Amino acid sequence: MKKLLIVLLVLLTAAAASFAGARADGGASGSTAASLVGIAMPETHVERWVKDGASLKRFAEARGMRAEVQFGNADQTQQNQQLQSFLTQGAKVLIISCVNDGVASVVAEAARDKVAVIAYDRIIPNSADYDYYITFNNFKVGQLQGQGIEEGLNLKAATAQAPKYITLFAGSPTDGNAFFFYDGAMSILNPYIEKGVLKVVGPYPKTSADTANFQRIATENWQGPIAKTRMENLLSGDARDVVLDAVLAPNDTLGRAIIEACKADAKYRTKLPVISGQDAEADSVVSIKNGEQYMTVFKDTNKLAEAAVILADAVVRGQTPNIPGAVLASGDLAKIGDTGRKVVKAYLLDPVIITRNNWQVPLDAGFYTDAEAAKLR
Known part of the structure; x- marks a missing residue:
């Protein structure tokens, strides 16, 4: 009986250690499951930012990350407060579409805290404290x-x-x-x-x-x-x-x-x-x-949002990003990543012209909400 109890105790201890290990690493080595992604969009009066915020959150959560979105109301002071809140909450990566270069002070705080920053579809100017920018050409x-x-x-x-x-x-x-x-x-x-x-x-x-x-x-x-x-x-x-x-x-x-x-x-x-x-x-x-x-x-911002989350996931894992449909800017295009203080790695997606001849392309791509799509049918 005593031997049986010892065996059960060993098994329970091993199971507990295994469970703790799974909780600590999110269930897989290098997983970002426990990572908070702070998503900061500049405003809501341009409708695409509302969509982008929702898409970024959806793609991050699909990868098992925790994600929170805030909108800056075209006010950099307000956005900075939102970003500082993300840092206080222990965010591992910030995806930022800034209002203006006043965001640089919080980006410097993130760098000091070893929190990765990805500039999203707007470069963060006058900063040498981040390394990644994802946008269209x-x-x-x-x-x-x-x-x-x-x-x-x-x-x-x-x-x-x-x-x-x-x-x-x-x-x-x-x-x-x-x-x-x-x-x-x-x-x-x-x-x-x-x-x-x-x-x-x-x-x-x-x-x-x-x-x-x-x-x-x-x-x-x-x-x-x-x-x-x-x-x-x-x-x-x-x-x-x-x-x-x-x-x-x-x-x-x-x-x-x-x-x-x-x-x-x-x-x-x-x-x-x-x-x-x-x-x-x-x-x-x-x-x-x-x-x-x-x-x-x-500009298929669904693809941009997905690409940004793939980039964030790779950065948090310490891996080299491999982003389908995006190219790393080089040659003359490298200046797209010039912040005025350094040249960051700029990942570029391709845009498409839309006229009366092909207006259905974004509709067919599933770009719109049901209410928006109904306007086009």
Whole structure:
């Protein structure tokens, strides 16, 4: 009897040790099951960030991680407080789409605590305290916008005797992507401007390096009302005596605001300018389908979110990332990872142009919620 009790005690001790070991490592060597992933999105007024936050959380939890999402309300101080809360909770990795470079102080705190930081679809500028950035090829996003305008205006057949007229908008000056979008678009449009077949109405920064003029066309925090007011002022000011053929709009939120302003002007009630966009928001794809907004750029943020979580998982495990569908930026594209303090590893996914000819691509990809998809059916 005594021997039997000893055997049972040994077995119970071994089982307890085994269970404790499983709890300690999440059930497998190197597992991230117990790891908290802190997800910080910049705001909710651009609908894609709400979707991205939900997707990041879903993919992280599918990998057994704990995940929490916070939205910064376009306020870097508020986002910093959210990030500090993640650190207090013991987060192992932070996935951050920042509001502006004021986030750098918390990124430095994370580095001191040996917490990995991944910049998500917006580089964290003026920081040398993190190593990873995941995004789309944002110069190509701009190129696709420029190509959409080139196609929509048939610029290859345009002449200096009958030029086309365009006005230019850019995104938020606190978002490093805005510069890549603009420069990509202008790499397509500048040759036509130089030939005199495309005329710019209003400020014309040839590239984003023309800081003074870029600030004049930039849209603080990607706010639609700001773009609408500026468009209204253009229509009653610099563009009063011409009919605009195109507007370079850097995303869908701004594109729809510009369309709203144009519809209130008698000159555009029957024919809108060719207006670009980005993000394939459902309302803009409906607009494209209906012949209003000309194009958008589809960045499958479901794939971006999944890729970011794969990267986070690899970083926490101490493994070399292997991210399907993403390439590590190199050559001229390596500058996409330049924070101003160091060049981080930038993983890039490919964007897709969407026009009336292929508006169903994001729908077929399952990009939309049921309510959004219903608008397109």
